[in-house]
Amino acid sequence: MRQDISAFQSCRLSPLESEIDQLIACFGSKMATLLQLLKETGIRLGEAVRIKWQDIDFQSGVIRITPEKGSNPRVLKLSGKLLQMLNNIRRNAETGNVFPSKSCIEAYYYRKRKQIAAKLCNPRLLQISFHTFRHWKATMEYAKTKDILHVMKILGHKSIQNTLVYTQLIDFKSDEYVCKTAENAREASKLVEGGFEYVCTTPEGIMLFRKRK
Known part of the structure; x- marks a missing residue:
């Protein structure tokens, strides 16, 4: 991978x-x-x-x-x-x-x-x-849905971290976000303090956060 x-x-x-x-x-x-x-x-x-x-x-x-x-x-x-x-x-x-x-x-x-x-x-x-x-398919699907789990399923990734590599490199003309992950409450708190908003928790227990650029 x-x-x-x-x-x-x-x-x-x-x-x-x-x-x-x-x-x-x-x-x-x-x-x-x-x-x-x-x-x-x-x-x-x-x-x-x-x-x-x-x-x-x-x-x-x-x-x-x-x-x-x-x-x-x-x-x-x-x-x-x-x-x-x-x-x-x-x-x-x-x-x-x-x-x-x-x-x-x-x-x-x-x-x-x-x-x-x-x-x-x-x-x-x-x-x-x-x-x-x-690359193009991942870009289009994320731009259309803003759903990282949807993109993860299409690409066949087992780890959400691999899918995040795609979304972090995508340059959207609008609705731009920086994506981060947290594996525990301490990491999540730091992201919230930094202005990130909680999105969801993956089946692997990884919490997803995002913030507009």
């Missing part, structure tokens, strides 16, 4: 949704489907390449995510657009996997991304890594 945090900390670009959509549109069907999946769900690339066709329930419109080590399994809703994209890609009967190996995907993505950035004259696209999609 530390690797997940480090990857996020190095991913400081907050791309526009239009830039993400432009990038997706320039790829072939299978890669475009993968990127749309990352955008909609915020799953890691390592989780995406483990997905098998049996993990997708087209009737209910959901996907079951088998987690990487240190994360929680989860079932996530997919849009009609993404379900159609998945239906249109060729299936690998031998492996049952929806997508190719991680190494193949990475090599192709970074090569093609360079070509797309040059074609669209937008160097910002060169900064959009696979983890940027996870």
Whole structure:
């Protein structure tokens, strides 16, 4: 999980949704489907390449995510657009996997991304890594809900501390907060004295506080 945090900390670009959509549109069907999946769900690339066709329930419109080590399994809703994209890609009967190996995907993505950035004259696209999609999803969900536990569930984190790393690095244009945690009454008292307001207590017993910037 530390690797997940480090990857996020190095991913400081907050791309526009239009830039993400432009990038997706320039790829072939299978890669475009993968990127749309990352955008909609915020799953890691390592989780995406483990997905098998049996993990997708087209009737209910959901996907079951088998987690990487240190994360929680989860079932996530997919849009009609993404379900159609998945239906249109060729299936690998031998492996049952929806997508190719991680190494193949990475090599192709970074090569093609360079070509797309040059074609669209937008160097910002060169900064959009696979983890940027996870960053973007976390940003959008927290901006929309202001619910740290909701974001924690989507990302599959077992510890609220890992999710807080995301919210602390997000630069909102409005309704900006600094988030802090307390594990005991003494720490909580100090935060209250410092102007922080209590938000909730996680199932792990960690108290969450926030203060406007």
